[in-house]
Amino acid sequence: MRKKINFYLIEYAINAILRQKYKNIFIATTLTFLIFLLTSIFFITNSIKYELNSTVDALPEIVVQKIKAGRHYDIETHATEEILAITGVVDAVARVWGYYYFENAGVNFSLVGVDEFEAQYKESLQRVVETSELMNTQDSSMVVGRGVKDTMQKNYYKDYFNFIKPDGTLKRVDLVGVFDGDTQLESNDIIVMSKADVREIFDMRESMATDIVVKVSNPDEVATIASKIKLVFPDSRIITKNDLKISYQNIFDYKSGIFLALFVVSLFTFFIIIYDKASGLSSEEKREIGILKAIGWRVDDVLKEKFYEGFIISFFSYMIGVILAVGFVYIFQAPLLQNIFTGYSQLKTSFELPFIFDVQTLFLVFFLSVPIYIAATIIPSWKISTLDADEVIR
Amino acid sequence: MIELKNVTKSYEINKNNIVVALNDVSMKIGEGELVVLRGASGSGKSSVLSLIAALSKPTTGEVIVDTKQISKLPDNFASEYRRDNIGFVFQKYNLITTLSVKENILLPLVPLNPDPDDADEKLTRVMEMFKISHKKDAIIKNLSGGEQQRVAIARANVNEPKIIIADEPTANLDEKLSLHFIEMLKELKKLNKTIVIATHDPLFFGLDIVDREIEMHNGAII
Amino acid sequence: MILTPEVLAIFILNTIFAFFGIIAFYLSVKIYLNWDLSSTSKAQYRLEKQSYLAATIIKFIFIIKVPLFLFFVFTLDKISNVLTGAMCGAGVVDATDTGTALFVLKIINLYIFAYWIALHNEDVKHEKQPFLKQKFAFFIIAFFLFMAELVIEGVMFGSIEIDKMVSCCGTLYSSTSTSAISSIFALDTSLLLYMFYGIFLLIVVFYFLKNKYLFAISNALFVPISLITLIVFFGTYIYELPSHHCPFCFLQSDYYFVGYLIYTLLFLGTFYGLVVGFVESKKEDKLKSYKMSLIFNSLYVILLTSFVMIYFIRNGVWL
Numbered sequence: 003m004r005k006k007i008n009f010y011l012i013e014y015a016i017n018a019i020l021r022q023k024y025k026n027i028f029i030a031t032t033l034t035f036l037i038f039l040l041t042s043i044f045f046i047t048n049s050i051k052y053e054l055n056s057t058v059d060a061l062p063e064i065v066v067q068k069i070k071a072g073r074h075y076d077i078e079t080h081a082t083e084e085i086l087a088i089t090g091v092v093d094a095v096a097r098v099w100g101y102y103y104f105e106n107a108g109v110n111f112s113l114v115g116v117d118e119f120e121a122q123y124k125e126s127l128q129r130v131v132e133t134s135e136l137m138n139t140q141d142s143s144m145v146v147g148r149g150v151k152d153t154m155q156k157n158y159y160k161d162y163f164n165f166i167k168p169d170g171t172l173k174r175v176d177l178v179g180v181f182d183g184d185t186q187l188e189s190n191d192i193i194v195m196s197k198a199d200v201r202e203i204f205d206m207r208e209s210m211a212t213d214i215v216v217k218v219s220n221p222d223e224v225a226t227i228a229s230k231i232k233l234v235f236p237d238s239r240i241i242t243k244n245d246l247k248i249s250y251q252n253i254f255d256y257k258s259g260i261f262l263a264l265f266v267v268s269l270f271t272f273f274i275i276i277y278d279k280a281s282g283l284s285s286e287e288k289r290e291i292g293i294l295k296a297i298g299w300r301v302d303d304v305l306k307e308k309f310y311e312g313f314i315i316s317f318f319s320y321m322i323g324v325i326l327a328v329g330f331v332y333i334f335q336a337p338l339l340q341n342i343f344t345g346y347s348q349l350k351t352s353f354e355l356p357f358i359f360d361v362q363t364l365f366l367v368f369f370l371s372v373p374i375y376i377a378a379t380i381i382p383s384w385k386i387s388t389l390d391a392d393e394v395i396r
Numbered sequence: 397m398i399e400l401k402n403v404t405k406s407y408e409i410n411k412n413n414i415v416v417a418l419n420d421v422s423m424k425i426g427e428g429e430l431v432v433l434r435g436a437s438g439s440g441k442s443s444v445l446s447l448i449a450a451l452s453k454p455t456t457g458e459v460i461v462d463t464k465q466i467s468k469l470p471d472n473f474a475s476e477y478r479r480d481n482i483g484f485v486f487q488k489y490n491l492i493t494t495l496s497v498k499e500n501i502l503l504p505l506v507p508l509n510p511d512p513d514d515a516d517e518k519l520t521r522v523m524e525m526f527k528i529s530h531k532k533d534a535i536i537k538n539l540s541g542g543e544q545q546r547v548a549i550a551r552a553n554v555n556e557p558k559i560i561i562a563d564e565p566t567a568n569l570d571e572k573l574s575l576h577f578i579e580m581l582k583e584l585k586k587l588n589k590t591i592v593i594a595t596h597d598p599l600f601f602g603l604d605i606v607d608r609e610i611e612m613h614n615g616a617i618i
Numbered sequence: 619m620i621l622t623p624e625v626l627a628i629f630i631l632n633t634i635f636a637f638f639g640i641i642a643f644y645l646s647v648k649i650y651l652n653w654d655l656s657s658t659s660k661a662q663y664r665l666e667k668q669s670y671l672a673a674t675i676i677k678f679i680f681i682i683k684v685p686l687f688l689f690f691v692f693t694l695d696k697i698s699n700v701l702t703g704a705m706c707g708a709g710v711v712d713a714t715d716t717g718t719a720l721f722v723l724k725i726i727n728l729y730i731f732a733y734w735i736a737l738h739n740e741d742v743k744h745e746k747q748p749f750l751k752q753k754f755a756f757f758i759i760a761f762f763l764f765m766a767e768l769v770i771e772g773v774m775f776g777s778i779e780i781d782k783m784v785s786c787c788g789t790l791y792s793s794t795s796t797s798a799i800s801s802i803f804a805l806d807t808s809l810l811l812y813m814f815y816g817i818f819l820l821i822v823v824f825y826f827l828k829n830k831y832l833f834a835i836s837n838a839l840f841v842p843i844s845l846i847t848l849i850v851f852f853g854t855y856i857y858e859l860p861s862h863h864c865p866f867c868f869l870q871s872d873y874y875f876v877g878y879l880i881y882t883l884l885f886l887g888t889f890y891g892l893v894v895g896f897v898e899s900k901k902e903d904k905l906k907s908y909k910m911s912l913i914f915n916s917l918y919v920i921l922l923t924s925f926v927m928i929y930f931i932r933n934g935v936w937l
Contacts, residue, residue, distance in 0.1 A: 008509040010502070021494055044623070248700050262626050269630075293490045294503070296451060297551065298479025300472040301670050302742075303507035362624070362692055369689060370627050373682045377634050384674055388471070388667040391451050453658060468658070470666060473745050 011303075015310035022287070025279055030319050032275075036268060037323025037371050038330070042339055043261050044363045045331040049355040051250065058246050062215035063224050065241045066231055074239075076210035081235060085216055088230050092219045096211035098197045100204050102165060107153050113204075115197035144195040145179040168205040175199060269370070273378045280382035288389060295391035308383035309376065316375035320368060332357050397427040397590055398448055398559070403457035403467075405443050405615075417443040419615040420457070425608075427558075430581070430591040432600050435612035441594035444612075445561050448592060449482045450474040461559070479504055483552030483589075485562040489544050491551070493537040497528060500536060501551045522550040526580060542573040549580055560584055562593045566600075574599050581605060624693040625775050631686060632768045638675045639768075643761045645672040646754040653751060669750070673738055676757065679764075680731040687724060688878065691869060701784055707866040713784040716774040723767045730760045732889055733896065740899045749898075803863075807851055814847040818919050821891065825912050830904070834895020837888045837911060844884055848922070855925040860937045880921060887914030 019026050066085065068077035082094040098115035144163070146154070154163055154177070164172045175195060201208065218227055228240040294304060330336055335355055405418040418440045425431050433441040446452045447459050450466045451474075459467040466477055478484075491500050501522060505515055523529040528546045536544060545565070552560060566574040574597065584591060585605050593600065600606060611618045645668050654662055694707035701713060711717035734757060741749035817840050824833040849863050856868050856876065869877035890911035894904060930936060 008507070010506040010509060010515075014499075014503075014506055017495060017499075251700055259623065259626060262623050266626070266630060289490070290492060293492065295475060296449070296478070296484060296486070296490065297504045298475055298482075298555070299504075299507055300475035300479075302472060303475075305670070305674060306507070362696065365685075365689055365692070366624055366627055369631060369686065373631060374634065377638065377678065380638065380674060380678060381671070384671045388670060453663075455658070468656070470655075470745065470747065471670075472742060 011307055012310055012314075015307050015314060018290075018307070019311055019315060026315060029276060029279060030315055032272060033316060033319035033371065033375060034323045034326070036265070036272065037320055037367060038326045040261075040265055040370065041324050041327035041363070041367050042331050042336060044367065045327055045358070046336055046339060046355065048358045048360055048363060049331070052356055052358050054250050055247060058243055058250065061243055061246065063218050063221060063243050064216040064228055064231070066214040066216060066235070067239045067241065068213075068235070069237055069239045076206060077213055077238070079209050079211045082214055084234055085214060085231055088227060088234075090218050090220060090223045090227050091216055093217040094214055095217075096214050098200045098206065099212050100200065102193075102203065104153070104157075106157050109153060110191065111150055112192045113200050114192055114194050115200035116194055117197050141176055142173065142195065142199045143176040143178040144193050144199070145181050146177060146194070147192045148180060149191050150193055151177070151180050165203045167203055173199075173203055265370070269374060273374065276375065276378040277382060280379050281385065283386060287386070291386055291389055292391045295389070301387045304387035305383060308379065308386060312376045312379040312383070313372070316372040319375075320371050323371075324364065324367065331355060397429075397462055398425040398592070399423070399458075399460045400444065400447065401458045401460065403447065403454045403459065405440075405447065405452070406455050416615055418447075418454075421615070421617060422457075423610060423617065425590060425592060427590055428585075428588045429607045430585055430605055431593070432603075432606050432609045433592065433594040433612055434596060434601070434609055435594075436596060438614070439612040440615040441612055442563055443615075445484075445563050445592060445594050448559070449484055449561055450477050479508075479555060481557050481559055483549075483555070483557040483560045485545075485548050485552050485560070485565055487564040487567055489548040491536045491544060491547055494535065496533050496535055497523075497539070497547050497550075498532050500547055501554050503551065504555050518554050518556075522553045525553070525583060526550045541569060542576060545569065545573065545577065546580075549577075553584070558590060560589050560591045562591070562595075564595055564597075565593065566595065566597045571599070578603065578605075622693070622697065624689070624696060628686070628690060628693065628775075629772065631682065632771060635679055635682075636765065636768055639679065639761060639764055642672045642675040642679075643758065645669070646757045646761070650751055650754045650758065653754075655746060655750075669754075672754070672757075676731065676734055676738070680735055683728065683731060687728065690724070691866075694866075695870060697778070701778070706864060706870060708864050709784045710778070711866075713779075714774050714777045716770050716777070720767065720770045720774050723763065723770065727760070727764055727767050728885070729889060729892070730763065733892065734760060736893045736897050740897050740903070743900075803850060805846075805850075810843070810847050810850060814843050815919075817843055818915065821915055822912065825908055828908070830894050833908070833911075834892050837891025837895075837915070840891070840915065841884070841888050844888075844918070848880070852922040852925060854937050855922075855929050858929060858937075880918065883914050883918040883921065887911050887916075887918055890914065 066077065066081070068075045077096070079096045082096055085091055085094040100113055101110045102113050103110055154160075160177075162174050162176045164174050167173055181192075181194070200206070206212075216227070216231070218224055224242050224244065228242055231240055232238060291304060295301075299307075331339075332355060400421055400423045403418055403421045404416070406414050406416045408414050421440070421444070423444075433444060435441050443452070447454055447467070448461065450459075450469060454467050457467070458465060461477075461481065464477075466474065469477060492503070495503075498519060501519055502515060505518070510518075520529070523532065526546045526549050528543065528550055531539065531543060531547075536547065539547070565577055569577065578599070581591065581593075582605055601609065649665055649669055649672065652661065653665055691707060694710045697710050698706055701709060711721055734753060737749055737753045737756070741747050741753055817836055820836040821833065821840060824836055845865070849865050853863050853865060853868065854860050856873060857864075866877070867873070868880070869875060888911070890907045894907045894911060897907075899907075
């Protein structure tokens with residue numbers, strides 16, 4: 003089974019490929035393009051997944067929400083005391099936050115409430131509390147993310163913003179700073195203000211909070227603690243960091259699954275095209291095969307040569323496609339394609355896709371391209387190889 | 397050495413049209429003999445050559461070469477037999493015009509993955525024998541008719557076959573080149589090759605190197 | 619239903635395999651029923667050409683199958699990240715009723731396809747193609763196993779539910795669990811080891827005696843005993859943990875992917891051993907198979923024993 007590589011045959015195969023220049027360039031280009039598209043999508047999702055997982059890592063271990071009639075309700079603030087009593091819980095903080103729909107721009111802002119003397123559950127919020135003017139003023143003020151600032155400015159709000167409260171009245175909040183969060187994905191649409199202000203805008207009672215975040219000392223105990231909390235508060239929904247990670251992976255798999263489905267369709271079309279092109283033999287090609295068989299090439303030899311051709315073309319296209327994808331995604335930051343995955347709201351981020359090297363992705367793309375191409379050439383190659391030399395030479 | 401026993405070869409063009417190329421033909425060719433098959437086109441000469449080269453199978457009858465029955469060989473083995481024993485010079489040379497002289501000559505050896513030194517030695521030998529060494533890297537389509545013919549003969553000899561077959565070798569050549577060809581045949585005869593030539597070129601008739609002439613007409617020997 | 623891109627890729631390739639497999643099956647039946655080497659009819663001539671197609675298809679399937687199997691294992695590993703409780707591929711295999719059966723079937727099919735190719739390679743060396751009918755008859759049977767594998771694979775991936783808890787290898791491969799695998803822990807470890815080294819010794823003996831049938835049989839026996847001792851004994855030395863028996867975990871990067879080497883050596887060694895007994899071939903080819911089998915099996919034994927030895931040398935005690 004360990005024979006020397008037949009360089010003569012490889013050389014002949016390369017020459018044969020070049021002899022059918024136009025046909026092969028067409029095939030190689032199409033294949034390269036498909037591979038490029040597919041690899042780019044995988045690269046983008048891998049990078050975003052990584053970003054997202056980093057985001058999730060920065061989140062609290064456990065989030066406790068109150069559920070009534072299957073829907074998310076405000077939770078009593080004093081629940082934190084009972085949760086703190088559970089062994090293994092280091093901290094439990096009531097969060098006040100929500101989405102504010104700004105009608106003119108058609109976007110959602112995330113309003114996050116902070117209190118001066120409370121330990122913040124996130125570093126970036128801690129920084130905001132410490133470094134900004136937020137706590138120093140008497141009037142209501144806020145610190146916003148870059149995307150928010152731009153949106154507000156576009157709608158002629160420069161130094162302040164008027165929130166419309168649930169009772170219809172306006173609440174003016176002054177803009178005192180712009181901040182960047184830990185990752186760009188999260189900070190773009192955030193507005194940080196005092197908890198009291200957020201409660202006012204959403205008409206939330208002082209004794210209520212949106213949810214409670216819990217910090218545990220031992221991450222491996224999260225599941226146990228989560229079930230204990232559930233025992234104390236049967237009407238709560240517990241979301242752990244792990245759940246989030248899993249759901250992110252599933253969302254991405256779902257989205258890339260859609261693309262894969264599209265890819266399959268185009269692959270199938272491509273399969274047909276290849277089959278057709280490979281079957282269509284010019285009389286010149288037929289003559290060449292006839293010559294080869296007449297001078298002593300066996301059917302197996304011609305088959306081998308045809309497969310060398312197929313492998314060279316598909317592998318070459320694979321390498322070029324992957325390299326182009328690397329350039330497109332990581333150097334040019336994937337214009338257009340990136341938006342398909344990141345765009346939920348108008349406040350699109352322009353963040354840098356981190357370079358993730360994942361061998362499995364490369365293997366995945368390989369399996370989706372090279373074997374399929376070769377499969378498409380099996381029957382045409384066989385037909386060619388079994389041509390009768392006699393008929394061809396005459 | 398080569399024997400055809402009651403060979404019939406017919407082609408079915410369609411249901412109603414059957415062409416009989418050879419009709420119950422028998423012949424024997426001894427080792428080292430140079431035999432010329434004479435006859436007009438359609439007489440069946442090319443079919444005989446095709447059968448000896450195991451490029452086609454007889455409809456009935458047997459073809460035996462060197463005590464081996466080659467008429468029923470499976471495709472792979474027929475090719476192997478051809479590769480090891482036959483050097484075929486085609487009427488239209490059948491060279492790959494976009495490759496070089498060197499590449500064309502080595503073509504029969506490619507699937508064997510030969511040792512580079514070995515291949516080189518064989519290459520040099522035939523190129524010198526047929527005086528085409530100086531054009532080693534030239535592309536076929538840039539060569540003259542005579543030069544192409546020399547490449548064709550060199551290729552046919554690169555694997556040192558025992559039998560040389562030529563189908564109308566001088567059909568596309570002028571007299572001068574035809575005589576050149578005959579000179580090359582003399583070289584091959586000296587090496588005790590068995591040579592079978594199908595031709596209706598009168599230059600071959602009565603030649604001293606020809607051991608025997610077999611006349612054919614309408615698929616049978618006269 | 620779990621539909622990651624990897625799973626989808628496997629499905630696509632399986633569809634292609636099925637399509638071409640059916641063609642090969644159809645041709646195999648035709649050839650088996652009608653092949654007559656002495657005939658000069660057009661039909662026979664066509665059959666000869668078609669036998670090339672069938673052989674090419676089968677070779678293609680095998681060549682892709684091998685890396686695809688590794689990819690399959692990789693995929694199982696990746697899925698284990700989303701399945702609660704699973705920490706490696708073992709959990710995923712256990713997540714469904716069909717997982718273990720699929721795994722075993724895949725390995726059997728690898729042996730079967732490899733055997734077919736060995737038989738085919740030997741067959742085409744002879745003018746009369748003595749094994750022709752035999753090999754296509756064999757493929758006809760193999761085809762059903764192959765299709766079964768594809769179908770079961772689809773069922774398995776289709777029935778994985780991400781919110782259902784599965785067991786980790788820790789519980790699967792322990793003496794206290796109730797799975798079928800746990801019964802092997804009931805056996806005495808030293809007895810198993812005697813059998814393991816004993817059978818290997820038999821392989822060496824029959825190598826020198828050049829008794830092909832006994833050699834092949836001992837190789838066949840070597841497969842199950844190797845796997846069992848790997849799980850029960852050798853695995854623990856790779857993990858350096860007396861309770862860690864999982865045959866999947868050492869395929870991961872934590873253990874430098876040594877699992878792939880282990881299984882490859884075992885497969886090659888035993889496969890060549892089987893070839894010796896079941897494929898008639900020329901003396902020199904047979905000798906080569908004998909040698910290959912001995913070399914790979916020996917490397918396998920040496921590799922596993924060295925894990926044990928290194929642990930002992932480093933720590934002065936056995937696990």
